[in-house]
Amino acid sequence: MSVDINVIGSHKxxxxxxxEQVELKTFWQDQDAVVxxxxxxxxxxxxxxAKELSEIAPVLxxxxIKLVGIGVENAGSKEFLEGKFFDGELYHVDDISTYHTLGFKRFNVVSIITSLFWKQSREAIAKGRGMGLGGDYxxxxxxxxxxxxxxxxxxVIRHFVQTGPGDHLNNKDILKHFNLEAEYKEETMANKVRDNIECNKPSDKLSVKNFLPFEPIHVIWCSRRCKQTKV
Known part of the structure; x- marks a missing residue:
């Protein structure tokens, strides 16, 4: 999917x-930007x-190169700020249409459950738990x-669309797009899964009844797959 930078730049x-309200285009008017x-x-x-991106924030x-993080909404931003997860500027969209214009996928109950079983999600969950990042619903x-x-x-030199919640554009690729490969340090910027981090998974199989919408889907996932994991 190609991005009309003039259209997306006008989103607030x-x-x-x-x-304070600003237009997206202000980020790249006077400098390169990672949004x-x-x-x-x-x-x-x-x-x-966010923690992984912060590893390359000094290089950017x-x-x-401006580093900006944008969320779907303001809900939960206070805790995110207090946790100091991101070394960059933070914003939230005025309207979800910004995400739709960029072609970002919207899951449903079934597909979000499925995505959490993907290898990329399992590895990210294990790493996040090992780092004690926590979360909420x-x-x-x-x-x-x-x-x-x-x-x-x-x-636009890269338009990255997540395939699932654990799909992250890695630090090496970001630096490469700005011809900063020489600044890449694998030992600290590699987005690696930490050693000896394992998700304690029960052996029992999940059944459809576990996913009936009587409680948030993330509560179901936490209790069934990785205790205290919030995705």
Whole structure:
């Protein structure tokens, strides 16, 4: 999917915590920008991605590349800020249409459950739990996000769309798009799954009745697959 940068640039977002309204295009008018669209602030996998991105924040800053994180809504942003998960500016969209315009997928109850069993999700959950990132159930938990890497003036050099909640554009690729491969340090920037982090999974198989909407789907996932995991 191609992005009309003029259209997306006119979409309005609000700063966190101040609430000041700006247009997306202000991020790339005068400098290169890495704009990350998170799923929701209480999502443990989003917190993990934010922590990983913070590992390259000093490199981006040194090269005058703005790092911005955007959420679907304001709900949960206070806890996200207090947790200091992200070393960049934070905003939330005024309208979910911004995510739709960028082609970010919206899951349903069945597909979000399925996505949490994917290898990328399992590995991210294990890593997040090992780092003690926590999470909560606030907000829109079926929307996915992605990223826009934009050169000064509005040339899109990468439009990344998440395939699932654990799908993250890695640090090496981000730096490569800005010709900063030499700045990449694998030992600290590799988005690696930490050693000896294992998700304690029960051997019993999940049944359809476990996913009836009598409680939030993330509560079901937590209790059944990874205790205290919030995705």
């Amino acid at each position: 977002i609000r700063s966190i915590p101040g609430g 990350i669209f998170f799923r929701r602030w209480g999502c443990m996998l989003c917190r993990l991605w 800053k040194k090269n005058n 606030k907000g829109d938990w079926v929307q996915t996000g992605g990223a826009l890497l934009v050169e000064k003036g509005g040339n």
